[in-house]
Amino acid sequence: MRRVAADAKNTRQRILRYSTVEFAAKGYDGARVDSIARRCRLSKNMLYHYFHSKEGLFIAVLESAYETFRMHQRDFVVRHADPIDAMRQLVDYTFEALLENQHIIALLNTANLHKGRHMRRSRVMRSLYDPLLDTIREILQRGAATGAFRPNIDPLNLYLSLSALAYNYISNQHTLKFAFGINFMTKPRRDAWLAHITDLILTYCCANTRH
Amino acid sequence: MRRVAADAKNTRQRILRYSTVEFAAKGYDGARVDSIARRCRLSKNMLYHYFHSKEGLFIAVLESAYETFRMHQRDFVVRHADPIDAMRQLVDYTFEALLENQHIIALLNTANLHKGRHMRRSRVMRSLYDPLLDTIREILQRGAATGAFRPNIDPLNLYLSLSALAYNYISNQHTLKFAFGINFMTKPRRDAWLAHITDLILTYCCANTRH
Amino acid sequence: MRRVAADAKNTRQRILRYSTVEFAAKGYDGARVDSIARRCRLSKNMLYHYFHSKEGLFIAVLESAYETFRMHQRDFVVRHADPIDAMRQLVDYTFEALLENQHIIALLNTANLHKGRHMRRSRVMRSLYDPLLDTIREILQRGAATGAFRPNIDPLNLYLSLSALAYNYISNQHTLKFAFGINFMTKPRRDAWLAHITDLILTYCCANTRH
Amino acid sequence: MRRVAADAKNTRQRILRYSTVEFAAKGYDGARVDSIARRCRLSKNMLYHYFHSKEGLFIAVLESAYETFRMHQRDFVVRHADPIDAMRQLVDYTFEALLENQHIIALLNTANLHKGRHMRRSRVMRSLYDPLLDTIREILQRGAATGAFRPNIDPLNLYLSLSALAYNYISNQHTLKFAFGINFMTKPRRDAWLAHITDLILTYCCANTRH
DNA sequence: GATGAATGAGATTTCATTCAT
């Protein structure tokens, strides 16, 4: 009996894994239930058995991708007492996490295309809330206290800025490659971008003058 | 129901206009040729007559959207001698342009999902190159010359940063709304964001210290 | 005025010429009105103006192809007093005529596929009757009279045999090529076949024994 | 309307059977997938499920028709020691086999119209090679050995002649009916034709004189 | 819980034909 249960869980996981790949590669509308079943080496009925519909499957994929992502974030611990080093580490971490998990970008893009309809239908995704925001808030406070950072930086704005800078670079890579003839995904290019956005963020945090 | 007189150029334009809306709203795979034809009050085969295939139509839409966008950018003139004011104006302009033409964001996202396949098939899109990059370069040079800006800022990096900050805020609005329960598209919120990213960019340009 | 009339005739002829090519190459159902119009560098309306419908056009093509063919046959004159030489010449002529005008084969095949429906609709095709049949009858009579040929050969049977032998070799060339890996349309092969069927026919005509 | 139980093999066979009828009756381009599905009392997608495309279906039909035909030929055994009787039997057999299976004629005609494209795409049809050719070769050898037949008759030429004479009579029946006002498919007419072509072939095989 | 067979609705695309000028 335990075996069966374990298998069921395995099957569910397998479906989720391959569905994630499919939905990330082709978007919600481009993804094919047939194709997912084939990837899973499973009959389509199983997908319906476990997830009820294509939309249900997509929602589950979103949830699990987010869950994974959130757990990643939770694992993140600020290893540096110094706020500047901590912030530097955070930028680094954010960019690397997205690079390693580009699926989440494609999934969020397709979710956004659908105006968030799928997310709203999810019971689980009630807290898409990113724990990094708290980390940012905490680092900013410590930085302000030590005088390393200017006071009154809005943590949400900083979070959005950091996300945008890391996310967009990856999300628009094909357009950018086409426009500038540059493959921005090579290691040197990625490193340069990380250095740049770190500079950008830190300069902002540390600045004391107004222009 | 028979259409009147209608010359080809008009029809082509009409098709493009409505197709843009459809593709932007639903992505390449979610868009329906039927739906476009209905919007145009035209029979489907006309779309095929003018654009050959759904893909051909999408490419034409991308091209025309980009053309429009590029012309917008061309119209942009720096009205301020002062580099800081010029840069402020540029940020403002970029964000407003994207806000007013959110179609282009959705179109680029779906093009990116397809790994740029459509762009590569386009003969016209050979120069997606954004003229704003030149403007940025010029402003940076002037700012460095007057000492307002630090020297050696890479124009491409600044361009990418600015784009990311403006683009992502709009592109991910639904995820963000869901995550934070905030409608980021209200006028006050948009203004606040514009102020923030202007601050971010300018602080970066004007900073003279290293951290 | 005469010019216009002349042009009209030209236009009709042009349409017929290109339609023949199209119908012969693709059969009735495979032929495309659009494609014909393009070949003619004419707007489709012209086809409808002159021929009323695709079917009307096909019938006209059949008629004209047959007309041409019949005129060819009429031109044929037996140049040899000797019945054997005359028959030899006839076989040669028949095979060469079909080789030079393979369109007629494809057209007749497609007409046969449609169970002769198109021919029956034609007013002009009332006498598809091949004048060669008369020539055969006459040669056979002369041959029987001189004792060169056996008596009582049925001209229709001989006509059908000759036609079948010449026609099928061309009509089934692709199947045969595929089955035997031989390109039967090379000059040496064609010559060999002509020699063979001449032999076959003449042997039959001249034989005096029963088996 | 839901179908019962039905296993795949049966369904495949059913599709093939009705497709054969449709393709034979209307040619490749005239055949309608819809019409086949209706005949099969099956939804269209099943055809695509089993055969991938209309072309795939046609190829399968060709293959199966040929397979059937080849098996027929294999079943053929020369029951007569006497070469003349054997040849007579062969002619009879060939004509009857085509009469009973007129589908194959229509299918080959449409395959030829398409210049053999479909056959070349078939992996199975690699040996369209007709076993009757071997039989012919063997009969000719025996006939030559006994002196009943003249030596040096080319088996392939004889095969082609026999095929042409039997095939064309059936294939062109509608043209012939139209041209001569005779229904060549009545029993007496068919018998007469069989007698004639038997005579023609045997006369050729037995002749010892040159003309 | 799992499968193979099947479906209905609808997707993209094609094509003979006609209208307005």
Added chain:
DNA sequence: CATGAATGAAATCTCATTCAT
């Protein structure tokens, strides 16, 4: 006589979903 623009019907093909076992 001639055209460019347009159409309606139907063609091929796809896809999320369900049934019977």
